[in-house]
Amino acid sequence: MINDIEKKKYILSSVDNVLNLLNLFFDYEELTVNDMARLLSISRSTAFRFAVTLENKGFLAKTDHASYRLGLNLFSLGMLAYNRMELVSVIHPHLQNLAEESGETCHLAMLDDAVHVMFIDRALGTNQLKMETALGYRQYAHLTATGKAILAYQSEQTVNQYLKQAGFPQLTQHSLPHAAALLQVLDAIRQAGYACDDEEAEDGLTCYAVPLLDVTGRSYGAVSISGPTTRMKKNKESHIQRLQTLVASVSKTLIP
CATH class of the missing domain: 3.30.450.40 (GAF domain)
Structure with missing residues (x-):
C-alpha cells in the first residue's frame, strides 16, 4: 500500500493540473481560458492547450462566446x-x-x-x-x-x-x-x-x-x-x- 507521501512521487503534474481544471467547474458553470489560467496560476498558453485537449475528447464544450463548459462525455x-x-x-x-x-x-x-x-x-x-x-x-x-x-x-x-x-x-x-x-x-x-x-x-x-x-x-x-x-x-x-x-x-x- 502506497502512503500519501510516497504517492506524491508518482503524480504527474500535467495530469494533476488538468484534473484541477475540471474541478473548477464544481464552482463555475463557464470559464474562459483567462479564467482557467488565473484560477490555477498557470500560463494562458498552458490553460489554452488543456482546454483544447479536453474539448477534443468531449470533456469540455466551447460556447459561442469563447468560454468553456462541461462536455457531454463527463456527463x-x-x-x-x-x-x-x-x-x-x-x-x-x-x-x-x-x-x-x-x-x-x-x-x-x-x-x-x-x-x-x-x-x-x-x-x-x-x-x-x-x-x-x-x-x-x-x-x-x-x-x-x-x-x-x-x-x-x-x-x-x-x-x-x-x-x-x-x-x-x-x-x-x-x-x-x-x-x-x-x-x-x-x-x-x-x-x-x-x-x-x-x-x-x-x-x-x-x-x-x-x-x-x-x-x-x-x-x-x-x-x-x-x-x-x-x-x-x-x-x-x-x-x-x-x-x-x-x-x-x-x-x-x-x-x-
Missing part, C-alpha cells in the same frame, strides 16, 4: 459510474441467491464502450468446478452471452456501430465468424428472450444471459449464469427461468 461517465454503483447495490443480493440456487457463478455486465462488455459484479457458485471471471474483465460483446443479450436490445445505430468497430477473433471453433452471423443471433435472442455463449469464448464453458431493460425496451445491462458446458446444458431450462425471475424482480425496484 456520460458520471451516469455510467452512478448506474454501475446503483445496479450493483440492488442486484448483488439477487445474484448471490441465484448462485446459491443454481450452484453456478453468476455475473452482472454492462457495455463499457462501443464494442466491449464489462463484468461489474459476480457471485461465485457452490459447485466445485466454477467459472471465475475477474471483476472488470472486458471482452467483445458478441463473445459473451451478456454482451449479446445487451446488443439484441440496443438501437439499430448502436448495433451498426458495433459491427463496424468490433473484431471477430476466432477464440474457439464456435466463435461467431462475422457480422452477418451476429445479426442472425441477435434476431434469435429477441425471439427467445435470452442469449447463450456456447463455448464461443472458451472451450468447455457455457453461459446463459437475460437482458435488463428500461421502460423503452432498451437494455442497460444483463445478468448471467456460467459454468461447465455439460452441467449447464443439463440445467438450461431451470437456469433461464431463474434468470428471468431475477430480472422481473429487479425491474420492480430499479428501472433507469
